[in-house]
Amino acid sequence: MSARLRSFGFKAMGGPCNVHLWLREEDELTKIEKELTDEVRRLEAKFSRFQPSSLLSQINRGELNEVSLDAETVGLFNYVDQCFDLSGHMFDPTIGSLHRVWDFKIPNLPDPRDLERALQHIGWKKVNWDGRTVNLTHNVQIDLGGIVKEFAVDRLCTLLKEKGLIGLVNLSGDIAVSQAPEDKPAWKVAIQHPRKAGAIAEVDLAAGAIAGSGDYERFIEIDGVRYCHLLRPDTGYPAPNGFCAVSVIAENCLLAGTVSTVAMLKGELGHAWLEEMQLPYVAFDQALQAYSSIEV
Known part of the structure; x- marks a missing residue:
């Protein structure tokens, strides 16, 4: 049986997600769909700032100060550390306090005094990252929303490559492909x-x-x-x-x-x-x- 383009969709990380795969057997799709969606859910549950039980929420509450973090989290934090320097400090995941003073549902600018107070809690260097542990100070809040979805796309694409599958992963417009499609x-x-x-x-x-x-x-x-x-x-x-x-x-x-x-x-x-x-x-x-x- 020749391979056919098969697709499935789901919602995660705040938006619509789709995966397109070249498969020979349709019953393969159910198994692969579960594996990929489970991986996205795992990452969302681990790194979401909106879930109180997430690892990131524990870090933001200071519960994991000076505790060695797992390899996956260490990799992400080291990546952030490099991007912070490379970008001239523009790429900074500690802007969490700004989300409390900006409301994009109503056409009002934040109060300048609130904004100034929020800025005092921003700065990646205040995380005191040593390559393995954090020690949050100054009520800093880490927000990985700018990279977790992209990291999840890469994880799903890696899983497809490990299975030798041709596919495209699209998480709310962030896209990766395992290889070119069969017909083009x-x-x-x-x-x-x-x-x-x-x-x-x-x-x-x-x-x-x-x-x-x-x-x-x-x-x-x-x-x-x-x-x-x-x-x-x-x-x-x-x-x-x-x-x-x-x-x-x-x-x-x-x-x-x-x-x-x-x-x-x-x-x-x-x-x-x-x-x-x-x-x-x-x-x-x-x-x-x-x-x-x-x-x-």
Whole structure:
């Protein structure tokens, strides 16, 4: 029996998720679906800041100060540590306090006094990470929401590769493929239009991953100015005069997502950052002018 493209969907990590697989036997799908969804649920239960029982919540409450963490968590924290330095401190997972002063459901800016108090609790160096343990101070709250979904995409893609399966993993727009599909040289991946429904561009993805960031997912508009949920750790505000959308292709989704997020946080310096990273990218400014290192 020849392989057929089979798919399943589920909801996790705050959004819709889909997996597309080339399989010969349909009954394989049920087993694989359970294994992959179980892995996403495991990571969500472990690293979600919204679940009181999660490992991350325990860390944020100071319950695991100076306790050696498991290898998976150590790997993520070491990755964050490297990205913090590489990004000029723009990539900072300690912005959790800002989520308490910004409300993107109502068109109001935060009180400047509340914002100033929140900024006092931000700073990756306040985590006191030594490569194995944390020691949180200054009521710092770690938020791994900017990398856990991308990490989960990579984990699922790794599981597919270990099984020798051809597939595409899509967790709310963060995508990785195990290899090219059977019938074509590459998967066709659409890039979300930042100002209306539908796609603004399309790219070919034969291997690796693509992830994007933009000002259209969660935002408020006040006096014609858009304020999105991507907040800078130095000002507490979104970066002005930057891109409205960035998509980056890399060998893994974690890297692609990090580079695209930093490009948004860099504001006017976002284009220079993308060029410095030397990864394939597609970006759009506020006038929807395209900046791209690849053909789209």
